[in-house]
Amino acid sequence: MAARCQVTGVGPQFGNQISHSHRRTKRRFDPNIQRKTYWVPSLGRKVTLNLSVKGIKTIDVRGIDAVVADMLKRGEKL
Numbered sequence: 001m002a003a004r005c006q007v008t009g010v011g012p013q014f015g016n017q018i019s020h021s022h023r024r025t026k027r028r029f030d031p032n033i034q035r036k037t038y039w040v041p042s043l044g045r046k047v048t049l050n051l052s053v054k055g056i057k058t059i060d061v062r063g064i065d066a067v068v069a070d071m072l073k074r075g076e077k078l
Contacts, residue, residue, distance in 0.1 A: 004031075006050055014029070032053050
C-alpha cells in the first residue's frame with residue numbers, strides 16, 4: 001500500500017537519523033496510514049480509502065459525502 005493519504009495528500013517525508021555521536025544517516029518519516037471502509041449514501045455503496053489520521057478526523061468533521069464529492073471533483077478514482 002502506498003504511504004499516501006487519499007484525502008489530505010500527505011506522504012512520506014525525509015530527514016536525518018542522528019545517532020548519539022551525531023552521525024547523520026538518511027531516514028524516512030512515514031505518515032500513519034489506515035485502511036478504512038465507509039458507507040457513502042450519495043453513491044449507494046461502500047468505499048475503502050487509505051487515510052492518514054488527520055484525514056479520518058477531516059471526514060468526522062465534514063462528513064463522508066462532502067469529502068467524497070471533493071475527491072471526485074479532483075478526478076480521483078474510488
